Amino acid sequence: MSQNPARPMRDVFIETLCNRMVTNDAIWFLAADLGSPALDRMRQEFPDRFLNVGIAEQNLVNVAAGLALEGQTVYGYAIAPFIAMRAYEQVRVNLSISSQIRPVNVNLIGVGGGVSYQVSGPTHHCLEDLSIMRLLPNMTVFSPSDARLAEAFVDYTLAHRGPKYLRFDGKALPALYDHIAPELLEDGFCHLIEGEEVCLVATGYMTQRAVRVAKEKGVGVVDLFMLKPFNVDKLFTELSRYRHVITMEEGFTNAGGLDAAIGALLAQRRSTITMDRIGFNDSYVFDLGSRDSLHGLNDMDDAAVIAAVDNARRG
Amino acid sequence: MANKHRLADKSLWVRRETLRIHGLAPETRVASSLSAVELFVALHYAPIMAFDPANPRWEGRDRLIISKGHGSICYYPILADLGYFHPDELDKICQQGSFLGGIPDTIIPGYETINGSLGHGVGVACGMALALKARRSDATVFVMIGDGELNEGSIWEGFMFAAHHRLDNIVVILDNNGLCMLDRCERVLALEPLHTRFASFGWQCSRIDGHDLAEICDTLAACKSRRDGAPQMVIADTVKGKGVAALETDTLCHVKSLLGKELEAALEGLQ
Numbered sequence: 001m002s003q004n005p006a007r008p009m010r011d012v013f014i015e016t017l018c019n020r021m022v023t024n025d026a027i028w029f030l031a032a033d034l035g036s037p038a039l040d041r042m043r044q045e046f047p048d049r050f051l052n053v054g055i056a057e058q059n060l061v062n063v064a065a066g067l068a069l070e071g072q073t074v075y076g077y078a079i080a081p082f083i084a085m086r087a088y089e090q091v092r093v094n095l096s097i098s099s100q101i102r103p104v105n106v107n108l109i110g111v112g113g114g115v116s117y118q119v120s121g122p123t124h125h126c127l128e129d130l131s132i133m134r135l136l137p138n139m140t141v142f143s144p145s146d147a148r149l150a151e152a153f154v155d156y157t158l159a160h161r162g163p164k165y166l167r168f169d170g171k172a173l174p175a176l177y178d179h180i181a182p183e184l185l186e187d188g189f190c191h192l193i194e195g196e197e198v199c200l201v202a203t204g205y206m207t208q209r210a211v212r213v214a215k216e217k218g219v220g221v222v223d224l225f226m227l228k229p230f231n232v233d234k235l236f237t238e239l240s241r242y243r244h245v246i247t248m249e250e251g252f253t254n255a256g257g258l259d260a261a262i263g264a265l266l267a268q269r270r271s272t273i274t275m276d277r278i279g280f281n282d283s284y285v286f287d288l289g290s291r292d293s294l295h296g297l298n299d300m301d302d303a304a305v306i307a308a309v310d311n312a313r314r315g
Numbered sequence: 316m317a318n319k320h321r322l323a324d325k326s327l328w329v330r331r332e333t334l335r336i337h338g339l340a341p342e343t344r345v346a347s348s349l350s351a352v353e354l355f356v357a358l359h360y361a362p363i364m365a366f367d368p369a370n371p372r373w374e375g376r377d378r379l380i381i382s383k384g385h386g387s388i389c390y391y392p393i394l395a396d397l398g399y400f401h402p403d404e405l406d407k408i409c410q411q412g413s414f415l416g417g418i419p420d421t422i423i424p425g426y427e428t429i430n431g432s433l434g435h436g437v438g439v440a441c442g443m444a445l446a447l448k449a450r451r452s453d454a455t456v457f458v459m460i461g462d463g464e465l466n467e468g469s470i471w472e473g474f475m476f477a478a479h480h481r482l483d484n485i486v487v488i489l490d491n492n493g494l495c496m497l498d499r500c501e502r503v504l505a506l507e508p509l510h511t512r513f514a515s516f517g518w519q520c521s522r523i524d525g526h527d528l529a530e531i532c533d534t535l536a537a538c539k540s541r542r543d544g545a546p547q548m549v550i551a552d553t554v555k556g557k558g559v560a561a562l563e564t565d566t567l568c569h570v571k572s573l574l575g576k577e578l579e580a581a582l583e584g585l586q
Contacts, residue, residue: 028445048449051480059438059472066442069427074442089432090469094439098429101421 006172009150010077010111010133012311013168014038016154017075021046024158024190028067032057032078034111039077057087061108065094068104073158079117080110080126080167084133095163098134103138109168113143114205114250116170118291122284126167128249130203130249133165134228140164145207146173149225152180169205171291176211188230195220198312200305201240202248203227203258206278209295210248211307227261229260236269244312245275248305253279274315276308318361322528326356330558330585332392332405334578340409341572343417346556346565347386350492351526353460354551355390357531359397363539365454368398371424377454378447378538380440382470383461384430385418399425434467436460437487441473444482455539458487463495466504466556471516477546478517485546486538487518490525492555496569509550518548525551525571558585 014029015038021027028049029042041238042050053060057078064074076083084091090218095106110129117124133141142164144150150168157164183192190213199220200210207223220242221283224230239245244268249258259277266273287297295301329352337345356362364377381387388408395402400414400423406415414422418431428439439454447454464470477485491509493499500506513520519541523530531551538547555569556562559581565571573581 051445053476054472056472056476058469059441059476062438062443062469062473062522063445063476065428067446068442069439070443070446074445090435090438093429093435101429156432265398291337298383 006174007117007147008036008170010036010109011038011192012147012151013109013154013166014042014183016151017043018045020154020158021049024073025049026072027075028064028072029077030060030064032060032076032082034078040178042155042282049125049192057082058090061087062094063092063104064106065090065098065104066149066268068106069098069102073105074107075157077104078110079124080112080129081124083108083110084126084129084165091163092136093260095139099163099294103161104163105157105164107157107164109166111168112170114169115285115291115294116205116250118294119288121286125215125285127251127280127284128255129165130251130258131165131260132226134261135256136251138162141167142225143167143204143227144225145204145223146178146200147174147182148175150261152185155182167204173205173208176207185226186231187234189222189224189235191220192223193221194241195240197242197257198244198309199242199248200246200248201239201258201262206248208304211306213302213309216260217306220308224258224261227258232265236265236271239273240271242273245273246305246312247275247277247279248300249279250300251279253277253281255282274312276312278305278308319529322356325360326352326528327585329356329392330391330510331582334559334582335489335583336388336391336405336408336574337573338578339406340396340417341574342353342355342409343388344569345388345573346365346562346568347383347461347492348389348416349372349557349559349562350387350553350555351383351490352389352557353526353528354459354488354490355387355393357528357535359393361536363532364457365533368425371399375452375454378427378443378456379435380428380443380458381419381426381430381558382433382436382458383464386461386490387419387430387459387566388417390419391415391423394423394425402583433461433464434469435576436546437470437473437477440485440487441476441480441482444477444484445480447484454484455477456485458485460487460489462491462493462500462506463503465500465506474513474516474518475498481544482546483542483544486535487546487548488535489548489550490553491550492553494566494569498566513550514546519545519547520548520550522550522552525553526557549563560584
């Protein structure tokens with residue numbers, strides 16, 4: 001675990017991408033009128049390949065698809081719910097369906113996953129994206145838990161042709177990783193902490209919470225930062241050390257997200273490992289307050305996770 | 316003049332072939348395909364477009380995005396005739412193992428994009444046009460759209476983008492056949508004055524008879540060579556079901572299938 005100062009995923013990602021743009025003139029960056037301090041450099045250095053398409057996510061995806069069909073590598077950048085949902089049918093048709101025949105390297109960056117814009121209400125929360133992006137064939141879904149993962153993913157996006165959804169947290173999160181080996185990205189997960197009996201399988205912001213709880217309770221933590229694809233055999237082997245799994249996501253549960261991925265894996269292997277799921281329960285969040293308080297109201301805070309761990313151990 | 320007769324003969328042949336394969340697969344949308352016959356014929360036989368059937372992804376080709384995908388089964392016989400695939404494939408339309416479906420996709424040699432969902436083609440064309448300009452290609456991106464498709468908001472996002480970025484290597488052809496599925500477009504969601512609307516969006520706009528081959532050829536050739544900063548719109552006024560009386564007079568012809576004696580009558584009535 002590192003104690004380095006926290007930086008937003010988007011800034012680290014964009015900064016690294018900007019460096020790649022110096023030598024790779026096939027990289028384009030389309031923003032739907034969303035900024036970032038790191039974007040200022042890109043706008044200045046690459047005015048021909050940085051385009052603010054305006055508040056028009058549907059067209060952003062269409063333009064990205066057209067560029068990619070001509071062999072370009074494209075990054076689309078917008079607030080998470082709008083790139084994931086306003087433009088969903090464009091993503092389905094021009095990225096997911098199209099890529100089965102003519103793969104396009106389009107990388108959609110959704111900023112503000114979960115309730116990371118905690119006071120902006122349900123239009124700006126994004127609790128559906130992991131589910132709806134994961135269900136699209138040919139799509140890669142990346143949900144990093146710290147900025148180092150996000151940074152390392154730049155070269156993955158360049159090397160792996162195909163449509164991808166990147167769910168970035170809106171806030172700077174403490175670093176969880178010291179070093180990211182390329183093989184780790186191919187696995188799609190990291191067994192961050194080894195523990196006893198119970199394993200917290202978390203993604204994105206919730207991995208931060210899982211790590212905190214694990215230190216207190218001595219349970220294991222798996223950070224599933226790639227919801228699709230990930231190395232299912234290897235993950236199942238890791239989970240097989242445990243008796244019980246608790247999935248943790250800042251998204252709706254029982255809706256096809258992280259819990260569905262893990263549940264399907266355990267069911268398919270006829271595993272005896274039992275499972276609980278932590279996340280938002282089929283209800284939007286109108287409450288205001290800190291992220292922790294919103295989690296508390298929805299049985300997702302540290303106390304709720306600890307209670308779930310204790311309950312599993314009693315069982 | 317000889318060229319004009321040749322194109323007219325080719326259009327008649329395309330209509331006949333379109334009706335024939337529609338007879339093999341009555342679920343195909345025949346009426347909206349018949350309105351666009353002369354437009355496809357001019358593009359490929361005048362020819363307006365540069366293309367290479369032996370190398371469908373030839374770098375120097377002009378791109379054609381058929382945004383009104385469902386209304387393009389008339390393109391199947393053209394692609395076969397040009398050599399993109401064997402003409403025998405036409406007889407397998409919509410059958411197991413065929414790549415010729417009721418709504419065309421990129422599995423068909425010659426098609427650039429996934430089609431069938433409306434309002435996407437102009438935005439995708441914008442991306443292609445940007446990439447072509449970035450590598451200093453002279454290629455033109457043609458887009459065939461329908462008028463009912465103009466109801467989709469996403470297409471207007473594309474129109475704004477193309478004009479703002481001065482994508483004068485885009486030529487959109489509007490097959491303005493006046494009908495969507497349930498009614499006349501004007502009665503569903505009024506589109507006129509089309510010329511004024513496109514001009515106000517920053518497009519160079521012309522309006523032609525979409526069945527007059529000479530006018531189509533002259534206009535499209537001029538569009539292809541004009542590079543003055545503005546994307547170009549050709550409003551081609553057409554008749555849905557053109558050439559088949561039973562379709563031309565039926566407001567609900569979009570979903571009409573010609574079967575048995577109706578199909579025979581349609582084939583006999585072609586001129």
